[in-house]
Amino acid sequence: xxTSTRRFLLSRMLLLPAVALTVLGxxxxxxxxxxxxxxxLRERYAPALVELTHARVSLTLARAEAERRLAANDGExxxxxxxxxxxxxxxSLITEASQSLNNAALTGALHRSQExxxxxxxxLVVAYDDFIxxxxxxxxxxxxxxxxxxxxxxGLLGDGRGxxxxxxxxxxxxxxxxxxxADARELSGWGGPAAGxxxxxxxxxxFLVFLLVGTLDFVHRRLRVRGVVLTLLATPVLLVLxxxxxxxxxxxxxxxxxxxTVDRLAAIEVERVAGGGIGEEIERETRTGAAIEDEGTRxxxxxxxxxxxxxxxxxxxxxxxxxxxxxxCGFTLFHYNRRHLEIHWRTA
Numbered sequence: 001x002x003t004s005t006r007r008f009l010l011s012r013m014l015l016l017p018a019v020a021l022t023v024l025g026x027x028x029x030x031x032x033x034x035x036x037x038x039x040x041l042r043e044r045y046a047p048a049l050v051e052l053t054h055a056r057v058s059l060t061l062a063r064a065e066a067e068r069r070l071a072a073n074d075g076e077x078x079x080x081x082x083x084x085x086x087x088x089x090x091x092s093l094i095t096e097a098s099q100s101l102n103n104a105a106l107t108g109a110l111h112r113s114q115e116x117x118x119x120x121x122x123x124l125v126v127a128y129d130d131f132i133x134x135x136x137x138x139x140x141x142x143x144x145x146x147x148x149x150x151x152x153x154x155g156l157l158g159d160g161r162g163x164x165x166x167x168x169x170x171x172x173x174x175x176x177x178x179x180x181x182a183d184a185r186e187l188s189g190w191g192g193p194a195a196g197x198x199x200x201x202x203x204x205x206x207f208l209v210f211l212l213v214g215t216l217d218f219v220h221r222r223l224r225v226r227g228v229v230l231t232l233l234a235t236p237v238l239l240v241l242x243x244x245x246x247x248x249x250x251x252x253x254x255x256x257x258x259x260x261t262v263d264r265l266a267a268i269e270v271e272r273v274a275g276g277g278i279g280e281e282i283e284r285e286t287r288t289g290a291a292i293e294d295e296g297t298r299x300x301x302x303x304x305x306x307x308x309x310x311x312x313x314x315x316x317x318x319x320x321x322x323x324x325x326x327x328x329c330g331f332t333l334f335h336y337n338r339r340h341l342e343i344h345w346r347t348a
Contacts, residue, residue: 012215013333019208020237020326026201028319031244033194034251035312037187041258044109045184049177050296051107053265055100056160056173057288059125060270062093063157066132071150086136094129098122104176109183114176121176124169128156160269181262188255198248205241208234215333233328240322247311261299268292 069086104110105118135149158168164175212234219230268291 008218009333012211012218013330016208016211016215016234016333017326017330019204019211020234020329021323023201023204023208023237024240024319024322024326026197026204027241027244028315030194030197030201031248031251031315033192033197034248034255035315037194038251038254038258040109041184041187041255044107045180045187046258046262046296046299048104048107048109049180049184049262049265050292051100051104052173052177052180053268053292055097055104056170056177057268057270057292058093058097058100059128059157059170059173060160061288062090062097063154064270065090065093066136066153067150070132070135070146086132090132094125098125101125109180110176114179117172117176121169121172124156124172128153128169131156177266181266184262185259188252188259194248201241205238208237230329230332233325233332236318236325237322240318243318244315247315250311258299261295265292265295268295 066086069090101118101122105115110118131149131153135146135153156169158166158170160168160170160174162168162171164171166172212231216230268288270288
């Protein structure tokens with residue numbers, strides 16, 4: 001009986017901590033996988049989509065401004081174009097679009113092919129600007145050349161409503177936005193390593209409970225020890241699952257909010273208004289820009305309110321406590337085994 005007791009306690013001294021550490025490892029893997037995905041959405045994908053939306057809107061407004069100045073007067077340039085050319089708004093909008101494209105490439109959200117596509121789009125924006133400036137320089141001497149320049153520029157830029165394989169600038173940006181939204185939705189899902197690790201952690205936790213109950217029953221029957229200390233030391237391991245599950249739910253909520261935000265960004269467009277003067281142009285530019293800023297601001301505020309740093313710290317502390325409890329469980333079983341041997345030697 002002494003040999004079987006010793007073997008049982010030795011096996012549980014090794015098996016119980018091993019299973020508990022497996023539970024903690026799987027739970028940590030699931031949680032920090034979700035945390036990493038949330039961080040990617042917050043730090044990369046959301047900013048990239050905001051910048052691409054800025055670029056798309058700025059280019060649409062730049063086109064409207066260029067065409068207003070060069071062809072709004074019954075197909076002829078506005079009178080003030082003779083004095084100030086394209087003015088300040090058009091070059092400012094082109095600069096904003098180029099800067100937004102560069103910022104999107106720097107977020108780290110784009111794949112290599114997408115980064116290459118952004119560089120191509122940036123080059124096409126320069127080409128579009130060249131055609132507009134060429135049309136502006138030709139509007140005095142040759143109406144045909146000016147109109148040809150405007151038509152070529154318009155075809156190069158597109159309207160963002162072309163076929164998926166369109167090579168127009170706005171259509172390319174729309175395609176990039178759609179690809180990033182698809183990537184963001186994939187990151188926001190429960191599938192993959194996070195769900196697999198979470199499921200395995202639950203199964204391992206059930207096995208841990210089975211082992212713990214069996215061990216407590218054994219030490220009570222054989223050693224006349226109720227095992228209260230062992231229960232208290234093993235409980236934090238199970239509580240870690242509750243803490244990490246709470247944190248994972250918060251991560252998933254944040255991911256879902258990012259997904260809804262990027263969908264709203266995709267719906268932002270420049271309102272098409274027939275006629276109207278410079279006041280109307282500036283007003284719709286302001287409205288559109290404010291809509292983008294509002295979405296970005298709400299997203300940043302919501303993600304701050306999820307307290308990612310505090311939750312990460314809470315998860316690390318919970319894992320540390322669970323690990324300490326696991327090691328203490330092993331030491332407690334070692335103590336039970338040593339106590340059993342001492343009793344056996346004294347009675348031998």
